[in-house]
């Protein structure tokens with residue numbers, strides 16, 4: 416019932432709409448293409464017979480596939496985001512379809528220096544015979560997260576076309592500006608009224624991401640005293656020197672993204688700006704345990720005090736603010752969210768691989784706000800890069816998982 420060619424056709428159409436998120440704008444969504452693609456999706460949903468499909472003024476698309484034979488079943492939501500990463504342009508995407516991949520490296524035709532190498536993408540070894548989609552090497556592909564869009568749209572059409580599947584209400588949620596951390600700014604969770612939600616934003620196939628980092632942002636402000644260098648003796652306090660000392664004292668052999676993996680957390684200074692009078696350092700704090708973030712903040716305050724005593728007259732403030740929280744805690748409150756996803760895979764004779772993400776998803780924020788939202792695979796690979804690619808066969812598998820998932824939830828998985 417999942418129509419492979421139709422799914423591919425959708426994906427190819429969606430990636431050709433430029434929805435690159437733009438950082439540092441006040442508008443929402445941050446780029447007009449996101450409105451365009453959202454409107455396109457609403458038209459397609461309505462053409463499938465879903466009259467309630469609508470896009471709000473923020474570009475967010477919500478639609479409900481009416482239940483069939485299970486009116487009182489819990490509402491399940493599926494989410495993906497329409498925007499693509501600002502790290503690589505998403506304008507003029509020219510997708511290349513490789514049918515029946517026979518192995519080997521893939522040279523991208525628009526820029527032959529760009530090669531998708533098997534050595535760097537060992538998962539390609541398992542995908543011989545599959546249909547792959549790449550870019551021409553000059554843009555990103557946008558499989559993150561248009562693979563998710565295409566999968567959910569294909570699921571929707573399948574559910575609308577078939578009468579032999581029993582399912583409860585299926586809520587569709589397409590969001591904007593996920594890539595710049597604003598994916599759920601305007602999502603009305605109460606109105607969504609779902610018992611669980613799934614983001615279709617994971618790589619490969621059969622992953623079930625049930626943990627993310629907990630994340631804080633630390634803004635360190637170093638204040639010095641500026642005065643003309645000619646008369647600076649014993650008067651100038653150079654914030655640049657103090658800030659450099661501060662960064663130099665941060666751990667590098669441990670607790671840095673360059674030296675950690677798996678469940679290890681890190682502190683990552685990623686932006687520094689300023690001058691002699693004042694320097695601001697932005698540092699992201701990441702740990703799978705929320706308590707670990709407090710320890711990291713303590714470390715920053717300790718370093719600040721040390722540097723202050725070394726640079727008399729300098730003052731250093733450390734402010735932290737929460738970004739998102741490990742979804743594990745929220746998922747424990749609604750164990751069916753993970754259990755149903757595992758069951759859906761089992762019924763397809765597949766095993767869901769429970770995994771952790773060294774990052775956050777919109778699901779981390781949704782879960783924190785009370786809507787349990789694990790993340791599912793969607794066939795995307797190498798996101799945010801001109802070397803991005805997607806696998807149609809994995810996208811089909813993801814759509815099949817969703818069909819099962821909708822049914823599992825209708826059967827009172829208690």
Ligand SMILES: [Zn+2]
Nearest residue numbers: 559560593616
């Ligand atoms: Zn994504």
